[in-house]
Amino acid sequence: MDRRKFLGVGLAAFAAIVAPVAELNAIDFRATKPKAWEAEKSAEAIKELYGTGGLKKSGITMTAPKLAENGGSIPINIKSDLDFESIAVFQDANPRSLTAVFTIPKNAIIDYDFRIKMRQTAFVTIVGKTRAGVLHMTTKEIDVSIGGCGG
Amino acid sequence: MGKMKIKAKLKGDIVKVKAMFTSLMADSEEAEKKKIKVEYITQIVATVNGNVVYEVSTSGFMSENPLVKFKFKGAKKGDKLIFTVTDNHGKIQTGKKKIK
Numbered sequence: 506m507d508r509r510k511f512l513g514v515g516l517a518a519f520a521a522i523v524a525p526v527a528e529l530n531a532i533d534f535r536a537t538k539p540k541a542w543e544a545e546k547s548a549e550a551i552k553e554l555y556g557t558g559g560l561k562k563s564g565i566t567m568t569a570p571k572l573a574e575n576g577g578s579i580p581i582n583i584k585s586d587l588d589f590e591s592i593a594v595f596q597d598a599n600p601r602s603l604t605a606v607f608t609i610p611k612n613a614i615i616d617y618d619f620r621i622k623m624r625q626t627a628f629v630t631i632v633g634k635t636r637a638g639v640l641h642m643t644t645k646e647i648d649v650s651i652g653g654c655g656g
Numbered sequence: 657m658g659k660m661k662i663k664a665k666l667k668g669d670i671v672k673v674k675a676m677f678t679s680l681m682a683d684s685e686e687a688e689k690k691k692i693k694v695e696y697i698t699q700i701v702a703t704v705n706g707n708v709v710y711e712v713s714t715s716g717f718m719s720e721n722p723l724v725k726f727k728f729k730g731a732k733k734g735d736k737l738i739f740t741v742t743d744n745h746g747k748i749q750t751g752k753k754k755i756k
Contacts, residue, residue, distance in 0.1 A: 534713035535698055535699070535713055542715060577719055577720065578719040578720070579719070596717065599683075599717045600683070600684075600685050601683075601715065601717070603715055604714070604715055604717045604718060605712050605713065605714045605715065605718060606712065606713045607711065607712045608708075608711040608712070608713070609711075610707070610708050610709055610710075610711070610728075612729065612730075613709070613710075613728060614670065614726075614727045614728060614729065616726065616727050617712075617724070617725070617726050618723075618724060618725035618726070619712075619718060619722065619723070619724045619725075620718065620719035620722065620723055621717055621718055621719055622681070622717050622718070622719050622720075623717075
């Protein structure tokens with residue numbers, strides 16, 4: 506059984522326990538956009554995931570340390586008031602660029618905290634796609650003194 | 657995958673969630689270096705009353721034992737928050753927590 510089906514079955518079982526009728530919009534970006542996960546550079550990965558549309562440099566606020574002492578765990582916060590459909594996190598520090606893709610439910614509060622690994626000093630890029638199809642982005646360079654990923 | 661720690665607290669009409677998952681988050685290069693198996697979480701989904709409130713597809717470049725925080729509206733005290741985590745081997749794990 507492939508992963509997508511397997512997940513669907515699992516989710517359906519839980520949904521059945523919690524509520525009789527449930528609409529689940531789970532999208533497995535690994536299944537739908539496999540190429541994006543293999544891209545080495547952010548620019549390539551963005552192209553694979555979102556196409557070649559223009560990127561607006563506004564709309565998303567990223568909070569991250571300027572200097573990370575431990576590259577194995579860099580806290581990042583994303584905030585936005587726009588109506589995004591998905592937000593993706595890219596970095597240029599690791600063998601592959603795409604780190605995470607958030608699928609955003611309708612009327613969700615966009616305020617996500619998470620941690621990433623970075624092997625070296627590099628740019629972290631956040632790209633979001635609104636429900637209207639407009640792409641927004643923000644980028645920040647993070648200095649890493651000790652590399653993550655066991656490097 | 658090991659255990660999950662979940663905290664969910666209602667404040668006003670917003671539920672604040674903090675969740676930690678146990679995973680090495682080792683991508684192929686890292687696994688080779690440390691001589692361990694490739695193991696990382698590929699997807700985290702949280703639902704309340706059958707509605708998805710949080711969903712993220714991840715790669716091995718999230719940090720070890722990923723900690724995520726998020727907020728959402730539209731739930732009340734006592735509702736169950738259910739996390740479904742999938743790893744790269746297709747293993748599925750779930751965790752439940754009542755909203756306080």
